[in-house]
Each structure stands twice: as structure tokens, then as C-alpha cells.
Amino acid sequence: xxxxxxxxxxxxxxxxxxxxxxxxxxxxxxxxxxxxxxxxxxxxxxxxxxxxxxxxxxxxxxxxxxxxxxxxxx
Numbered sequence: 001x002x003x004x005x006x007x008x009x010x011x012x013x014x015x016x017x018x019x020x021x022x023x024x025x026x027x028x029x030x031x032x033x034x035x036x037x038x039x040x041x042x043x044x045x046x047x048x049x050x051x052x053x054x055x056x057x058x059x060x061x062x063x064x065x066x067x068x069x070x071x072x073x074x
Contacts, residue, residue, distance in 0.1 A: 001072040005035045008071055012063045013037055020053065021046035
């Protein structure tokens with residue numbers, strides 16, 4: 001939440017999510033609800049841990065472009 005397509009790079013998404021394990025695939029797209037990204041891990045446990053740890057948190061401001069104030073993960 002809080003960003004448009006192109007505001008958050010694939011590299012930033014990879015950096016944030018790879019802290020939990022090997023990221024196999026990242027897919028980004030626009031929907032009516034806004035910018036979305038799907039992150040695929042190598043196993044369910046890693047995916048669950050990442051979801052639990054990151055849900056409701058924000059990507060650190062220093063990783064975002066200057067014009068973006070926040071990027072809440074859901």
C-alpha cells in the first residue's frame with residue numbers, strides 16, 4: 001500500500017524478502033487494489049515466516065524513492 005507501479009524496484013523487493021530465504025520468483029502487477037507483488041519461496045515454511053514477519057510492516061524509507069513516504073506490506 002502507498003506506492004504506484006515502478007516506485008518499488010524488483011531489487012528492493014528481493015532484498016526485503018530474501019532476508020527470510022531463497023526467493024525463487026517475483027511477479028509484479030497493477031490491479032484495482034493498486035500495485036501488487038507475488039513472491040515465491042522454495043518452501044511453505046519460509047513463505048509463512050516471511051508473511052508473518054512482514055505483514056503490516058513497511059519497507060524502510062531509505063530503500064524507497066524520495067517521493068514515496070511509505071510502503072505498507074500486506
